[in-house]
């Protein structure tokens with residue numbers, strides 16, 4: 001299967017301190033589902049930020065969609081970023097925009113004409129079960145509702161890679177299961193999903209998922225071994 005992400009000896013240092021990430025090398029196969037685990041402060045968020053190009057590595061090479069991200073001119077990065085959807089633990093919705101307008105945002109930013117925006121936005125709102133809350137502003141929505149809007153916004157432009165940083169950290173277990181279903185549905189449609197989580201229960205729910213673990217800035221098990229290899233209970 002083709003690789004969609006390739007990290008080679010990647011290191012990240014903030015300021016002049018010790019490296020936050022060291023010698024991180026791994027590949028992600030197109031269409032795979034990957035959980036990223038690790039203790040608080042191990043470097044999960046930093047690794048994901050490198051992955052969605054919010055941060056440049058201090059050393060090493062990052063390949064995305066077959067492109068060498070470090071070798072590309074800065075002006076080429078937005079086009080690459082548009083192929084990646086991001087879901088944050090704290091939602092990061094625009095508070096003064098309605099749920100509808102938050103979901104529409106990526107299409108508007110990409111210059112999609114207004115007449116082509118309504119149908120996909122309504123489809124996404126229906127998919128996350130929030131058609132009835134289209135006009136609501138984020139501060140009036142529950143945590144689970146906000147996160148579903150954030151997921152709809154992350155995937156409306158049909159990203160090839162979906163990166164989620166502890167997306168279930170601020171919702172109850174029932175909602176966490178519901179959100180996981182959404183990610184699983186996208187994965188079934190062929191989207192590559194990378195999700196950082198502390199929630200071992202969720203990890204156990206996706207038997208075909210691979211697990212990557214960061215310990216003190218180093219990737220343990222970089223092959224992303226299958227959690228439940230075939231033939232094992």
Ligand SMILES: Nc1ncnc2c1ncn2[C@@H]1O[C@H](COP(=O)(O)OP(=O)(O)OP(=O)(O)O)[C@@H](O)[C@H]1O
Nearest residue numbers: 014015020038039040041042043044045046047214
């Ligand atoms: N912008 C920054 N500037 C300086 N240090 C940072 C910055 N971001 C993260 N760090 C440091 O890098 C280390 C790894 O942080 P990171 O947020 O990647 O860990 P994490 O595994 O995601 O933790 P958590 O599970 O608590 O979110 C921590 O020591 C953190 O203080």
